[in-house]
Amino acid sequence: MTGTTSDQEDADRTIPAAIADRLRREILTGILPAGAQIKERDNADRLGISRTPLREAVRILAKEGLVTLRPLRSPIVAAPDLNEVRDEIAVLRMLELMSGELACQKASDAEITHVRDLARQVETDYYTADKVDVFDMDMAMHSAIVAASHNAALTRTHREYLQRLWRIRFMSARRRDDANRTLGDHAGMVQALADRDEAAIRRHIDNHMNGMLANIEAHFRNEAKAAKG
Amino acid sequence: MTGTTSDQEDADRTIPAAIADRLRREILTGILPAGAQIKERDNADRLGISRTPLREAVRILAKEGLVTLRPLRSPIVAAPDLNEVRDEIAVLRMLELMSGELACQKASDAEITHVRDLARQVETDYYTADKVDVFDMDMAMHSAIVAASHNAALTRTHREYLQRLWRIRFMSARRRDDANRTLGDHAGMVQALADRDEAAIRRHIDNHMNGMLANIEAHFRNEAKAAKG
DNA sequence: CCCGCAAGAATGGTATACCAAAATTGAAAG
DNA sequence: CTTTCAATTTTGGTATACCATTCTTGCGGG
Structure with a gap:
């Protein structure tokens, strides 16, 4: 970012x-x-x-x-409501699934290595580094996968969606609870990419997006409760 | 437009x-x-x-x-080259496929009727009206399907892609040759939407996009030939 | 005490002046 | 005739003045 x-x-x-x-x-x-x-x-x-x-x-x-x-x-x-965010995540999911498939087909070995390095960096710094920086690294890792799809339009649009969703993801991240799932998804995506296993990477991306959506929905629920109580 | x-x-x-x-x-x-x-x-x-x-x-x-x-x-x-356009069409295909599926799930009867009316208008005016106007109607018809998906983000992004591709599609349209295929695709999409048949609408959208891409590739080939000869 | 409303302040939209960087030009050197 | 390079012109970037609209505020009537 x-x-x-x-x-x-x-x-x-x-x-x-x-x-x-x-x-x-x-x-x-x-x-x-x-x-x-x-x-x-x-x-x-x-x-x-x-x-x-x-x-x-x-x-x-x-x-x-x-x-x-x-x-x-x-x-x-901007103060997007839950419905707007849901719509955006639905599109982001589609963009990431497409990216994952294309990356499995077209990524160079160097690009796969780069993705793995970024994933490891996220893993290493997850609990110690500044939260904003962790999010930047997370975003860089996802963007690296998309870049490996070798589709410029996809890369551009994906980046726009990540940017738009950055704030709400940041605010709704519940660090401890989801660390294992998030990092596990990342590892799974990297492995699937290395194996060039499209079905596997789709599975891990889908899981990742479901977790993100669940966090955000919980965040909105808490916000609504706080506003009322 | x-x-x-x-x-x-x-x-x-x-x-x-x-x-x-x-x-x-x-x-x-x-x-x-x-x-x-x-x-x-x-x-x-x-x-x-x-x-x-x-x-x-x-x-x-x-x-x-x-x-x-x-x-x-x-x-x-801007003067996009063939590779950029190919990338954009690949994303547009994904956006339209997603729209078609969602529209089959969520479209109201009124929205389906609206799509059918727009498709009929395109069909009626295809040979007689101004080419620019036909393209506007074509775009309106596709946008109506996307709107029926009830996903605001998808609608916005899809419109951006249609706009970006408008000019190259316009320049590469070979009217007579593809009229039957184009209008056939439209009719198929409308019918699939009315039947709420997701597989069918995917098929017709895919066919539609393949035809569009073929036209554009032919256009680039002709342009290259003209530049050389 | 509350509401309506008018005068003044605040604010975004537009026009314009000015600046620095880039493109152009043309004369001098080869 | 070609090439260099510096002076001039052109152009995008920024600052600022001005305008139209909107927002505030406080007074007066209810």
């Missing part, structure tokens, strides 16, 4: 992209809570730039789904 | 969205050919607005994949 830029590919480092990175992190970590207004003048002053590049940054985040634009009103941090 | 706006949902009609609509049509119809520069001052003057809303419009088209942004250089009309 750290080095995400505005548009195609990577490696430009334009000012709006950098501002978008900063705002994104503030949103994902809750410094800018869901529903908060992002006023152009306030934030431009706060970040030491003028309104023009800030507007561009907000548009980038709107495209990613983290911010909602409203004509003639302040943009607000 | 006519009423496509910038961001979420429909029905705002902000100036940049209207400018984006106009530029989009100019790109899709070839008034702005692939590879052409979109200079901010020239186009702002030509369209009677300032550079600011034009820039917003270009960003919208960049997000749709119709133009390519290059830092410190003029944006250019």
Whole structure:
């Protein structure tokens, strides 16, 4: 999540992209809570730039789904409800299943090794590293599988969905409870990829997504209970 | 394609969205050919607005994949190569297959009727109406199936892909040759939806996409031949 | 005490001025 | 005639001024 830029590919480092990175992190970590207004003048002053590049940054985040634009009103941090998130996870599942199959067919040995290394890094740091960093590594590992599918459009769309879902996944992760399942899924995916076993990788991806959805649904239930109690 | 706006949902009609609509049509119809520069001052003057809303419009088209942004250089009309298009069609196929299955499960009778009406309209006007309008109707019919899936994220992403592929599909459509197959696929999809037969709709969608891909590959071959000869 | 509403403040949208980087041009050297 | 390279022009990026709309606020009537 750290080095995400505005548009195609990577490696430009334009000012709006950098501002978008900063705002994104503030949103994902809750410094800018869901529903908060992002006023152009306030934030431009706060970040030491003028309104023009800030507007561009907000548009980038709107495209990613983290911010909602409203004509003639302040943009607000998006607050997706459970139904929207469910829909997005359903699509993400499909994208990952497709990626897994294609990766089994097309991944190079080097790419498989890279995926395994990333999975090991996640496993090693799961309990010790900063939670945000763990999530970045997790995302990098999934993205590496998708990249191994050698489908540029799939890679781009998958990244968009991961970004959109990043915050809610982050907020709903219940570390201890699901560590074994998550890490087990990862290991299973890596092994299936190494075996180029499409059925197996589908199974592990599906399991992974079911766990993610269960966490998020539990999070929404807790939130609703907290709002009522 | 006519009423496509910038961001979420429909029905705002902000100036940049209207400018984006106009530029989009100019790109899709070839008034702005692939590879052409979109200079901010020239186009702002030509369209009677300032550079600011034009820039917003270009960003919208960049997000749709119709133009390519290059830092410190003029944006250019995107010119995807065959490999990129193949990747995009592969994802579109997956999105449509998912939509078809979900639509068979969740579509209301009214939605199925609506899809059938749109399919009939395409069939009626296929040879007589303006080619651009036929493509709009075709897109509306496919979008109606996706809408019947009742998955907002899927609907949004599917529309993005259709938009991105609109121009190349338009340019590579070989009317007479494929009319029967195209219209047959449509009829099959409608019937499968009415029967709520998931396997059948998958079959027809797959056939439809194969035909589309074949057309586009033939188009690229002809283009390469024309460039050489 | 509450509601309606008008005046002022705040805010997003647009136009424009200015800057820095890139493209262009043209003259001089070979 | 070709090639270099520096001066000029062109262009995208940013800052800022201005406008139209929306939001606040507080006064007055009920």
